[in-house]
Amino acid sequence: MPDALKVGVAGLGTVGAATVKLLAEHAPLLALRCDRPIRVVAVAARDRARGRGIDLKPYRWFDDPVALARDPGVDAVVEVIGGADGPARATCRAAIEAGKHLVTANKALLAKEGTAIARLAEAKGVRLGFEAAVAGGIPIIKALREGLAANRIARVFGILNGTCNYILTTMRTTGREFADVLADAQKLGYAEADPSFDIDGVDAAHKLSVLASLAFGTEIDFAAMHVEGIRHVSATDFAFADELGFRIKLLGIAERIGHAGGEGERPRIAQRVHPCLVAADSPIAAVDGVFNGVVVEGDYVGTQMFEGRGAGGGPTASAVVADLIDMARGVAVPAFAIPAAKLVKAEPVAIDRRVGAYYVRLMVMDKPGVIADVTAALRDEQVSLEAMIQRARAPGEAVPVVMVMHETGEAGMMRAMARIAKLGTVAEPPRVIRIERL
């Protein structure tokens, strides 16, 4: 049997500890599957004394993850520190520079400089794995890079943040409001003390930027992404969505726009994260709670959906170790499916070029003439109304009115919303949720 793959684990939070545990517990199984052992030889974290439920005695200890990354006794570095800067970034760079394979779960870092890191790894002849950075245990990176690699991908989208999906699912099933459910999620450990990264859509956007690069052979372009979170989704929206046959999900959507394009032509790519209304009977609508779901649309394979746990120590460790298994087996596939040097710049397609249907919730004064003013604004921007519901009556007070628009352009739609927001009889900014036919 060949020599062991010697692993250094930088970061011993939930994921790092689960990775060390998995590699110890399944050592014989992994040696059988790789025809060689995978062995943790060193670990690095800030606090050696902290209880983690794992025995760290067999491993060399580093206070400095960068020193671990440079250690000559390490073949592959697992970076599960997190964060786009600081020690995580330094560890990743140092590992590659020192000629080690790198496995990272760091979507923030990848969103910022994933293309550069992949090029550096390629130049240094080391392998880069980041299965754990997107959708936890779901092997979606491998699916795009290998399993579905025969296809030209038209679109990839999904539920990429378990915290948001848990909150939205709970809002739907209980009828409670966002702030209330968020507070509970924090108590349960499903949301961070500072939840903005998750609930404002940033985490999902980081992950989507990686999926888009893989799917379309383009450089990661996080700056081109349109990002909205779920703070403005209300219990009222869930009630109306249900009545209209929809679910509300925070989706990340990356799609190729326009014609296939010839070789050498820059692909036109739209990337966006925002709450969506999706048909209640669509497969993605059934992905509930902390689960993630990713859908890939390929020209030969059709529509594929992958569903599983998107976070947590066990699922993420499963993904980290899957990358280590590939390295131990000698699998050398380009990290982004094509040589990193050949990733091209996409031509970003801005959100105001979107064409689609829309759900709008207004709070309007319940008095004659209000709807006439609202519909006049729509007419002036050539936005066509498909349905309108006003259930509550409270003469002289503000009541919710929900409208569904036929397919229309985003730019005109937003101009109409700006007009409506200025009407004296409209009490709050219009809340717009895009309707996606998936």
Add this chain to the structure above:
Amino acid sequence: MPDALKVGVAGLGTVGAATVKLLAEHAPLLALRCDRPIRVVAVAARDRARGRGIDLKPYRWFDDPVALARDPGVDAVVEVIGGADGPARATCRAAIEAGKHLVTANKALLAKEGTAIARLAEAKGVRLGFEAAVAGGIPIIKALREGLAANRIARVFGILNGTCNYILTTMRTTGREFADVLADAQKLGYAEADPSFDIDGVDAAHKLSVLASLAFGTEIDFAAMHVEGIRHVSATDFAFADELGFRIKLLGIAERIGHAGGEGERPRIAQRVHPCLVAADSPIAAVDGVFNGVVVEGDYVGTQMFEGRGAGGGPTASAVVADLIDMARGVAVPAFAIPAAKLVKAEPVAIDRRVGAYYVRLMVMDKPGVIADVTAALRDEQVSLEAMIQRARAPGEAVPVVMVMHETGEAGMMRAMARIAKLGTVAEPPRVIRIERL
């Protein structure tokens, strides 16, 4: 750029033709992804003149697929002839013997001698791919072999036959009877003229035997499988299942039974294909129509579901070419996740060892005392009744009675059914559908 991978395609039915088309259409994309071209150089089929919608002029023609498999100009052979014997088997064997890589979509052949073929390929130092043999375009083979390889797998199950799923879905949504829906499926091309392979569960069982080998590191053991099809599922069953909160699906289920077991201990594996009642809100219940869905339960990753098109030219060609891409990229992972020489014999666990809940439909004479006789038979075998429904009344005639049993052993359950079948007041053999809590 290295030399092209030179491919010979044996069989030009729907899948073979779609494979040739895909490789031609996506040649530049594939060359980019593999850093070398994948080129079809030869094809073999029975009838050269048949219209297939593809240009065959660029390829050398073989009437004999075995001659193609032995041709020195071919690096990798794609066998999409089908059938466990005859030319398909001869082609696969000849390709490996001649030192070619082999890609096959042939689940019947794999179920019969997949372990032997993998050992032969290993001995000859060639690679074997069969992503296309299970669940069409869904990359479930790669997921088990690589993406989820960090896990000890407890269970793998799924909807593995699109024909059955289409028939069952249509029966549910229309209330029509099996024979009627089958006839329609045949007209639509979703079922074969002789549909027995599909509707009797044999095709799903072939696929399950391959998944079980991969998941558990065991030799393929098709003979150990319990197989029932969907012929006896009736419109009445769908009505009752709906009332009870269930869907009816034909599932293939392979699971590890009992304790984890030490190294060297033979794993105890149950493999079965039969109609199941599953909770209407379970993810697998939402996989409808011709779609396939596969669920994998791993100890670290938790529950993963993969859903997509399980058949058809495009999806299957996507899977065939995924294997060719691996070969072109030089990926060399054991076909069954561990070296074929190390696959162990499982200890089969027979269906009569199952413990679970059951749905039973009886046709009984509507007269006093019948239910007392039925429940006495259950009591004598210690089978405990959870619910009973008799909706229809027709004194002196046969009416359906549905019973749901608490968790019980299969052996006692079947003895109780044998007793009930002998009762003079029971008009038809009891129809039993296992309830699976998934």
